[in-house]
Amino acid sequence: MIKVGIIGVGTVGTSVANILKENADVISARAGRDIVVKSGVVKNLAKERGLDITLTDNVDDILNDNEIDIVVELMGGVDEAFEVVKCALESGKAVVTANKALLAYHRYELQDLAGNIPFEFEASVAGGIPIINALRDGLSANHIESIMGIMNGTCNYMMTKMTNEGVAYDAILKESQELGYAEADPTFDVGGFDAAHKLLILASIAYGIDAKPEDILIEGIDKVTQDDIAFAKEFGYAVKLLGIAKKDGNEVELRVHACLIKQEEMIAKIDGVMNGISVVGDKVGETLYYGPGAGGDATASAVVANIIDIARSGKSTPMLGFNRPMEGNTLTLKSADMIESKYYLRINVSDRAGVLAKLTKIFETHSISIETMLQRPSEDARANLLISTHLAVEKDIQAMMKELEALDFVHAKPVMIRIV
Amino acid sequence: MIKVGIIGVGTVGTSVANILKENADVISARAGRDIVVKSGVVKNLAKERGLDITLTDNVDDILNDNEIDIVVELMGGVDEAFEVVKCALESGKAVVTANKALLAYHRYELQDLAGNIPFEFEASVAGGIPIINALRDGLSANHIESIMGIMNGTCNYMMTKMTNEGVAYDAILKESQELGYAEADPTFDVGGFDAAHKLLILASIAYGIDAKPEDILIEGIDKVTQDDIAFAKEFGYAVKLLGIAKKDGNEVELRVHACLIKQEEMIAKIDGVMNGISVVGDKVGETLYYGPGAGGDATASAVVANIIDIARSGKSTPMLGFNRPMEGNTLTLKSADMIESKYYLRINVSDRAGVLAKLTKIFETHSISIETMLQRPSEDARANLLISTHLAVEKDIQAMMKELEALDFVHAKPVMIRIV
Incomplete structure (x- = not known):
């Protein structure tokens, strides 16, 4: 023990x-x-x-x-x-x-x-993101070319709100303080210092660089206004506070500051209080790690x-991670028949009166409830019905699909795609 | 050795x-x-x-x-x-x-x-994504609630192309084969079997479940048409082949199939040949791992x-991952002054003739080249100039900012944000 x-x-x-x-x-x-x-x-x-x-x-x-x-x-x-x-x-x-x-x-x-x-x-x-683990063990075969991360959830929450809701900096800072995301003295977060501490730790693992906060460029988000956000949007950028480490020959640059970053980049798509860190290795290319950067649990x-x-570490880790079975809590495989999902269906039918009524009746007998339906014409006086359902059980869908397929007014095997 | x-x-x-x-x-x-x-x-x-x-x-x-x-x-x-x-x-x-x-x-x-x-x-x-590492070591404190992943780059490439370019399934499959993304017999990829093998490995680490491919639900993307893609877009979904493991009480469901997934979900934003796996733990919440799922390097x-x-493992790993310094290849910290970046600048100026000429002259003397410029009116016969630059060096920007700040027609400290 x-x-x-x-x-x-x-x-x-x-x-x-x-x-x-x-x-x-x-x-x-x-x-x-x-x-x-x-x-x-x-x-x-x-x-x-x-x-x-x-x-x-x-x-x-x-x-x-x-x-x-x-x-x-x-x-x-x-x-x-x-x-x-x-x-x-x-x-x-x-x-x-x-x-x-x-x-x-x-x-x-x-x-x-x-x-x-x-x-x-x-x-x-x-x-909660296992980024030390990934960088120290998972990417150990690589020279790390760059690390670029959203490492402070408070700043990312504020930037997201300013972007999506047009709220002014001071108003969103006040709201963040009321929500408990920002401290009474918010300097440590909005000034970039919290992100800088994290960046220095990652830089040691990636590069073996021993730098202190006072050695690197640290700026915050406190100068960002709605004018900047408008410009960023106009040219396809998001505004983010990023921690950046970049290898350039035998030098490594380390910096924390507000950035405009192209909206297509994965890291630009990370919104709200979430954190995300992109790591580029010379062999692996870009990998990205996303998750909650704060919170007790x-x-x-x-x-x-x-x-x-x-x-x-006293004993070697077994290959699949469990040293012994879980006691009194054995998990079993759920039958595929019993999986619950929403479903999307495409059914090719004759485009004539009464078809829809018959079809919806069949849905009802299989306890499958329709959420949305679109009808599109197809060739030869036929139509494609595109239907999404509420939650249903796999075996009911499969049984209904078989019944639908056998109908004289259904002209091809219906297609089903599950909705997550 | x-x-x-x-x-x-x-x-x-x-x-x-x-x-x-x-x-x-x-x-x-x-x-x-x-x-x-x-x-x-x-x-x-x-x-x-x-x-x-x-x-x-x-x-x-x-x-x-x-x-x-x-x-x-x-x-x-x-x-x-x-x-x-x-x-x-x-x-x-x-x-x-x-x-x-x-x-x-x-x-x-x-x-x-x-x-x-x-x-x-x-x-x-x-x-190249260290997902085994993350799941086995990084998230070991959690009961894993679900795993949902894009585990086959070929299928994701095909779905992305069908969505973004309106290409038909058969045409994009042919293109994928020509590019070497898909095999001559593509069944293993497009039929979902490759993803299923990966899902079974992850399920063992997350749940200790010993299932074989024939025990689980495996479907591919071969039935997806442009009608389905159109429907998905209309209702805010992306179409993806996902491997899904989900804990439900003492049961675990395992399945691979094409899915409609809300475009706002991080996993829906993963396009092209890239892989991405979302893992939800009962304590950590959602984390996501993104990167290249194939390729030699x-x-x-x-x-x-x-x-x-x-x-x-013969010796214990040192805390920061290096057992000894790298020989003959010591990395040093780059001076913050020498960092290169594109920059965005906001400068509040008097709205009168000649100001723009003087300002652009100053840019030129500091070797800073302007990429885009927007002018917006502000209060009191002033204007905000919103400028993005081509690549420039930090010390040049800083020197120019100081010079700008001292000008009589510049009314507030100029604001600078770096562009990634």
Whole structure:
């Protein structure tokens, strides 16, 4: 059994504890052992959190606990977090962190301190998207030519709203603060600093570049107005805050700023609070990773994946990812007959009175309800009926198709396409 | 040093050998040791391949070679490949394969045979996209609710062409065959079987489900006509061949078929030969992985990533992915001043004669060339000039911005946004 201590039980920390409990079946099957949270550190012990783990306000209770194998650092900030993580590593505990500021400043010192002790940080960049995993392991055969990403959901939400609804910058910033997407002091997000921290972490993995935030170009979205958005639209661009890393000979450029980007690019199509990162490798070409960049559960998904990695590394990961079957929760294959879907049908019929009535009657007897219907003329006094249905069951559709095919006023085998 | 033997030196095998050589700097830095191809098996020894590795037409030359650590199986097919891989595992060699058909039928037997010997297969699904990696490691904290993917580039190319250019199915199939996207017998692609093999592999990792192709619903795109495309467009859908896995209580449904999918969905926006897979986890929500699903170099990128994983696993992977610095190829940070970009500028000027001439003169002295210009009136006899430039250098733009700001006919600090 692996025991975890969480330092900083806020939104993400609470999600980590909940996921390890709620998804214990699949997690222990994948990890090959049970993983439990033994204790957590909070600032305010009086606050009710609804968790059944031991809480303390003294970080040493976790750092000095020999039973704890993995320390999850979610306290945020740079200097204090560095001391805590250093102390954990010195006592041989594995560390998982979501702290991008800590890594933006201290990732190489931490790599040296960690040595052979596992130190993981998937959640530090783009929340639930496994981009560290993809870049470090999945694309390891490539020289990385460029990384271009929407790494801050708040900025992307604001740019999307300004574009789609014509809202002014100040109004949308206020709304974002009310929705909790932006902080009371929004500088860290809208000034590009949050994205810059993430970019620096990715640049180390792609290029081995040790740069600090003060070394690179960082600008925000605070100067963007509706005039700019109008221009962008007129010339086929979207406006996005992007973090960009680009290899140019033996140099790497790193920068965060608002960009106009052609609407056809995949990254331009990513709207709202979502994150997306495009990585171009010299061999693989462009790959793109999309998902939620923030939120308690999404971020905790990445933290827990790292915990599972560490738990697994004692033994080699089995090829298909499960170290043993899930207990009491065996999944079985659903019969294809019982799959539910909406359906689109194309039926070639004689174009004469009474046909539609007969046809719709058949739909009714098979419990299939029509959502939309278009009729188009085809050759020889025939018509194509193009029909979409409400939710129906595969076996009912198949039975109806057979019945339709046998009718004298149906002239070709009806065609069916499922609607997602 | 790790020695590799390639069984089946065709397009992908040649790319694997080339990547290991061309990218040896970054690969050995990431793996912590050198990796070389010792030999390869081909059917026809007479054919010139331009490779400096030993070639043989006898598979036993690799299987019985004690110096070879990793066997890369790229011969394709099911039964013979199974025997070869089994033999490699029995002699303790790690295996990397891109063979989806082999895995669609034998993945659980192979997992049992492999035991603690590394057996990797990233290239078997969606070519260069590290989807196995994401699903097995990155999303391991989640119950996977659904997987929905464009897993066959040929079909996606054909559907995209039919949609965008109104080409008939038969014409576009012929074109795809001429371009080499589709085989002379295209059934494996357009019939959905290729996508089904990939879906079955993903379903094992997500759900631990052991199903075979004959157990699941498989249909192709061969019935789709321009009538269907017209209907889809009319109601805001795209037409795609999707592989779908969906958890429904304790059942999992697996199916491959043509689908209508709302154009707003990210997966509907993936066009041409590209692949894309959307994965919904109960904790992370939706994530999506996009990239090239075929091609020698893209597929080999995944094969080589697996080889690196295996080479690394002797020692623990360092946090930032490099086991040692790259020799003779140290990357440095490019000065922010020297970054090249196109730029968009918004300049608020007095709306009077001569202003535009003075302004464009200043652009010229800073070697900045204008691509487009819009003028919009603003309040108080002023105008906003909205300008996009051709490629320019950051320091020139910054210097010009300073000069512009100091002019008496420029009324606010000019705003600049970079164009990607």
